[in-house]
Amino acid sequence: MIPALATLLVFQLIGEALVRALAAPVPGPVVGMALLLLALVLRPSLLGAIKPTAQTLLQHLSLLFVPAGVGVMLHLQRLGDEALAIGVALVLSTLVGLASAALTMAWLMKRVTPSSDHDPA
Structure with missing residues (x-):
């Protein structure tokens, strides 16, 4: 180990x-x-x-989050003071992440073409 x-x-x-x-x-x-x-x-x-x-x-990954949780509790007042900025950053970064994932998926789906373009049925 x-x-x-x-x-x-x-x-x-x-x-x-x-x-x-x-x-x-x-x-x-x-x-x-x-x-x-x-x-x-x-x-x-x-x-x-x-x-x-x-x-x-x-x-044991959950144990590694304990120091981060303690840090959040120690700086709770500061997080409250910056709540609007943190909230906007979280929402915008989530939207950018979703948009980039969707655009990447659309781009990849265009690149994959089926072997035949007609439906046998």
Whole structure:
């Protein structure tokens, strides 16, 4: 389990280092996760080494939300003060996400064409 955790943390560290070095507007763990995905595609045998540890982490994922919940409770007054801005940001980002997903789906559906254009019935 320790080598698998070390592998996951090394990819997170590499992601953090890249983000800081390039001043990228992306969280380091996201870059690290993308690099891990690339490594898994290039070297599938790595999956067997980290899968059990990753599954264990996912089973206990709810525990990782406890610090975020505590942070929300500590800053509840600030969240109340900024409720309108947070609400607008949530609604707009949800709409943009839905629209981009719908447009992507429509674009992909246009690209997939059936083998014959006529209906046999």
